[in-house]
Amino acid sequence: MNTQYRNFFSMGTRLDAVFINVNEKHADNLIYRIKNDLNKLENVLSIYKTDSELSMLNRTAYKKDTAVSPDLYEAVRLCLDYYKLTNGVFDAGRAKLTGSSGRDGRNTQRDNSTLMESSGIGLVEINEKDKSIRYHGKNVKIDSGGFGKGLAMKKVKNVLISEGLGNALISFGESLILAMGKHPHGNYWPVAVEGIFQKQSVARVASLVDQSISTSGTGFVDVSGVFRPSFNIFDPRTGNTINDPMTVSFISDDPIEAEILSTSLLIDRGCLPEVFDTSGKEAFAVIYDNDMNFIVREIL
Amino acid sequence: MTYKQSRRIFLQKTALLTGGLFLGSHFPDIRTLANDQENMANTVRLGIIGSGSRGQYLMTHINLIPGIEIVAVCDNYQPNLDKGVEMTGGKAEAFNDYRKLLEKKNIDGVIIATPLHLHAVISIDSLKAGFHVFCEKAMAKTPAECLAMYNAQLETGKILLIGHQRMFNPRYLKAFEMINRGQLGDITQIRAYWHRNNDWRREVPETGLEREINWRLYWDYSEGLMTELGSHQIQVANFIKKDFPRRVTGTGSINYWHDGREVFDNVNMVYEYSDGSSLIYDSMISNAHYGYEEQIMGPKGTMELEAGKMYSENPPPAPGILQLLNNIEHEIFDPLPLGGKSWIPETAVKEKGEYIYEVDLEDDGTALEMEGFAQMIRENRHSDVLLREAYYAAIAALLGNMAIKKGEVVTFPEEYIL
Numbered sequence: 001m002n003t004q005y006r007n008f009f010s011m012g013t014r015l016d017a018v019f020i021n022v023n024e025k026h027a028d029n030l031i032y033r034i035k036n037d038l039n040k041l042e043n044v045l046s047i048y049k050t051d052s053e054l055s056m057l058n059r060t061a062y063k064k065d066t067a068v069s070p071d072l073y074e075a076v077r078l079c080l081d082y083y084k085l086t087n088g089v090f091d092a093g094r095a096k097l098t099g100s101s102g103r104d105g106r107n108t109q110r111d112n113s114t115l116m117e118s119s120g121i122g123l124v125e126i127n128e129k130d131k132s133i134r135y136h137g138k139n140v141k142i143d144s145g146g147f148g149k150g151l152a153m154k155k156v157k158n159v160l161i162s163e164g165l166g167n168a169l170i171s172f173g174e175s176l177i178l179a180m181g182k183h184p185h186g187n188y189w190p191v192a193v194e195g196i197f198q199k200q201s202v203a204r205v206a207s208l209v210d211q212s213i214s215t216s217g218t219g220f221v222d223v224s225g226v227f228r229p230s231f232n233i234f235d236p237r238t239g240n241t242i243n244d245p246m247t248v249s250f251i252s253d254d255p256i257e258a259e260i261l262s263t264s265l266l267i268d269r270g271c272l273p274e275v276f277d278t279s280g281k282e283a284f285a286v287i288y289d290n291d292m293n294f295i296v297r298e299i300l
Numbered sequence: 301m302t303y304k305q306s307r308r309i310f311l312q313k314t315a316l317l318t319g320g321l322f323l324g325s326h327f328p329d330i331r332t333l334a335n336d337q338e339n340m341a342n343t344v345r346l347g348i349i350g351s352g353s354r355g356q357y358l359m360t361h362i363n364l365i366p367g368i369e370i371v372a373v374c375d376n377y378q379p380n381l382d383k384g385v386e387m388t389g390g391k392a393e394a395f396n397d398y399r400k401l402l403e404k405k406n407i408d409g410v411i412i413a414t415p416l417h418l419h420a421v422i423s424i425d426s427l428k429a430g431f432h433v434f435c436e437k438a439m440a441k442t443p444a445e446c447l448a449m450y451n452a453q454l455e456t457g458k459i460l461l462i463g464h465q466r467m468f469n470p471r472y473l474k475a476f477e478m479i480n481r482g483q484l485g486d487i488t489q490i491r492a493y494w495h496r497n498n499d500w501r502r503e504v505p506e507t508g509l510e511r512e513i514n515w516r517l518y519w520d521y522s523e524g525l526m527t528e529l530g531s532h533q534i535q536v537a538n539f540i541k542k543d544f545p546r547r548v549t550g551t552g553s554i555n556y557w558h559d560g561r562e563v564f565d566n567v568n569m570v571y572e573y574s575d576g577s578s579l580i581y582d583s584m585i586s587n588a589h590y591g592y593e594e595q596i597m598g599p600k601g602t603m604e605l606e607a608g609k610m611y612s613e614n615p616p617p618a619p620g621i622l623q624l625l626n627n628i629e630h631e632i633f634d635p636l637p638l639g640g641k642s643w644i645p646e647t648a649v650k651e652k653g654e655y656i657y658e659v660d661l662e663d664d665g666t667a668l669e670m671e672g673f674a675q676m677i678r679e680n681r682h683s684d685v686l687l688r689e690a691y692y693a694a695i696a697a698l699l700g701n702m703a704i705k706k707g708e709v710v711t712f713p714e715e716y717i718l
Contacts, residue, residue: 003625009614016617018624171620183633192636
């Protein structure tokens with residue numbers, strides 16, 4: 001059995017790749033192609049690079065049609081689709097909004113109410129004909145944080161398929177995992193979602209074959225065992241942050257869907273319409289009682 | 301941390317390192333180095349030629365080392381001579397002419413810490429007089445002098461060690477070994493710099509002594525920043541590349557210290573090795589913000605040797621992934637853990653680097669180099685590798701100045717390739 005491991009920094013986090021049954025040269029070629037694709041995507045979508053295409057769009061698109069690349073156009077179209085699907089829970093157009101309590105306390109309630117009115121993906125117009133984008137709110141800023149890694153993982157998946165790789169496991173910061181084929185010693189890839197307060201306590205094991213699992217959380221437990229909300233999960237419809245300890249995991253054959261909907265369901269477990277096609281998909285939340293014991297709640 | 305503590309840790313940590321195939325045969329026997337009692341019984345008797353500031357610095361270190369005695373001090377400037385003798389507790393015999401010192405028969409070796417233009421003549425005279433020689437860097441003032449020194453060692457069979465103390469610094473040795481094992485991949489570029497913000501002058505107590513005291517500022521005595529600072533870092537780069545630069549180009553000038561000096565106050569060089577990789581080097585004395593550093597770069601990572609840190613191009617594996625790899629290797633079908641206590645969702649990973657060597661040693665290698673020189677004398681073992689390192693570093697530094705003065709790309713001359 002020839003297992004190859006590679007990793008590198010990308011999209012603001014760490015990508016780990018485990019390739020099964022490939023030789024060293026093939027693994028190097030795979031990682032070269034993946035890095036190349038992800039570097040290009042990062043240049044389009046990064047909000048940390050001031051010269052990325054998205055950063056430039058965020059600066060120029062208010063009341064002005066801005067022609068964009070096919071990659072960025074598809075990304076914004078995707079944001080609009082999921083905004084509609086989740087009844088406004090997935091809103092990538094509120095980068096300036098930091099939630100009711102404010103990530104660092106800088107935003108007052110008044111600031112946020114002004115931002116609520118003048119931001120949001122609902123104020124973004126796309127033009128299929130000339131692949132242009134226009135913002136109709138002066139505080140619209142698209143944040144790729146909620147969907148960028150999903151798009152990147154889709155590109156990774158495409159590379160692996162085009163290279164004929166059957167079995168592999170790719171992890172993006174351990175919050176988004178793509179499991180291609182199966183584990184070398186089993187019929188699937190077993191991925192355990194653990195409780196955050198109990199070390200090595202498995203809340204649920206997902207059995208993945210050609211699927212992705214994304215897990216979103218509201219914070220982390222520090223070294224003293226105290227839960228620390230990250231204050232970056234908030235309901236874009238109200239501006240209220242979600243500060244209770246909780247994770248939501250979403251399993252799908254589409255890593256973009258997995259990433260976007262794990263965050264959306266963390267905000268509102270009832271946000272999906274009844275007609276949503278759940279075949280081949282799973283979603284579950286890990287919540288905690290007063291004694292910090294976990295309870296697993298199936299969502300789909 | 302005292303030198304003794306520093307040394308003890310060095311001996312513990314580097315016994316395996318220097319005992320291996322990589323460096324072992326070029327270094328003094330580490331086990332013997334550790335044996336204070338044996339060393340005291342075989343005291344090495346040294347003479348110091350040049351007891352100015354650098355000579356005094358070396359003597360400060362020597363005074364900490366058991367088994368070395370300074371029995372003679374020589375300097376042609378009386379205040380330096382007096383200070384040197386004083387540092388031996390008044391025990392050393394005083395000379396103002398090194399040739400008189402070389403007539404003594406009870407001296408095992410000499411330490412030469414004179415201005416650069418005197419390195420070759422005094423070293424060669426000392427070797428031919430039957431003394432082992434430690435000479436401060438850079439090796440000599442011209443390529444021809446460097447070659448003459450090298451040949452004098454071959455003819456006499458005596459030890460000739462040049463003062464590149466980084467070759468005795470545990471942090472550097474550890475880094476060399478990691479680089480040699482391929483942890484950075486093939487080294488494609490090295491950047492090094494040495495920046496200070498002072499006039500590089502020493503106080504001149506009497507008129508007429510400006511050139512003797514501030515010898516570093518005048519071409520008759522010195523080759524300026526390239527030999528005084530650059531040769532150290534070029535030596536490190538050469539050792540890592542296992543090569544010497546084949547071509548060099550660069551610029552230099554006096555752009556700030558317009559005070560009558562002759563040597564450049566800034567130099568900016570590009571050296572090319574035979575595989576097409578490069579050393580980009582600069583030195584200046586009008587800004588100290590960046591200090592000094594050697595940055596070693598390869599496709600797998602970067603090392604900053606002065607800071608003692610390594611930055612991987614690839615981050616360390618996630619703990620869960622490590623467990624998965626271990627499971628696959630041992631044919632275990634267990635779940636990959638995710639979202640547990642140590643997991644932080646959506647957190648960017650920043651590469652802060654890892655320390656190359658976990659112990660912070662006060663000594664920059666100078667004391668260990670002095671102790672090493674004494675041990676080489678006890679073992680009567682010369683290191684041709686260390687001498688070649690110094691030789692190629694010195695000539696590369698000198699070629700740098702030639703490239704600046706000519707305004708041309710200068711190729712390493714065939715006649716100086718050993």
